[in-house]
Amino acid sequence: MTIREMLRRFFLVDLLQGMWVTFRHQNPADLVTEQYPLQRPDISDRFRGQPRLMKGEDGKLLCTACGACALACPEKLIKVGSVRDPETKKKVLTEFDFDLGRCMFCGLCEEACPSDAILLSPDYELALYTREGMELQRPQLEDGIERKVYEK
Ligand code: SF4
Ligand code: SF4
Numbered sequence: 318m319t320i321r322e323m324l325r326r327f328f329l330v331d332l333l334q335g336m337w338v339t340f341r342h343q344n345p346a347d348l349v350t351e352q353y354p355l356q357r358p359d360i361s362d363r364f365r366g367q368p369r370l371m372k373g374e375d376g377k378l379l380c381t382a383c384g385a386c387a388l389a390c391p392e393k394l395i396k397v398g399s400v401r402d403p404e405t406k407k408k409v410l411t412e413f414d415f416d417l418g419r420c421m422f423c424g425l426c427e428e429a430c431p432s433d434a435i436l437l438s439p440d441y442e443l444a445l446y447t448r449e450g451m452e453l454q455r456p457q458l459e460d461g462i463e464r465k466v467y468e469k
Contacts, residue, residue: 367438390425
């Protein structure tokens with residue numbers, strides 16, 4: 318080992334050089350990490366998130382209870398309940414259950430729907446600590462899941 322190398326080791330030159338590189342990049346203006354949840358990420362238009370049951374301009378559900386989405390779903394996680402209106406002879410939606418915990422967000426239900434009544438929306442904050450609460454019923458599908466608002 319040369320004297321120069323010994324002095325470098327004794328005065329911890331390599332360590333200090335490394336620390337200088339680290340501290341040179343500590344300016345908050347240089348941060349590249351997204352500061353979630355304070356900073357909301359930009360979601361792609363094609364992102365598939367929380368399922369929603371859509372309403373028309375008159376405020377009525379577009380779903381005609383045809384059951385095509387339930388048939389198209391490879392996981393068979395959608396349950397559509399309906400009764401037949403004796404006057405109009407049309408099906409009327411009574412319940413719509415969606416097991417989010419089993420959904421793989423493939424979008425086949427959305428594609429199969431003839432009325433554009435089901436949408437995989439850009440809402441992405443779906444994580445829970447357990448599977449409880451993953452079974453969504455009609456009101457949650459109509460109104461969406463309440464999102465927490467974080468203050469800076
Ligand atoms: S996105 Fe795919 S897995 Fe999820 S409910 Fe629709 S068809 Fe089923
Ligand atoms: S969401 Fe669409 S495909 Fe599913 S039952 Fe309603 S109308 Fe039919």
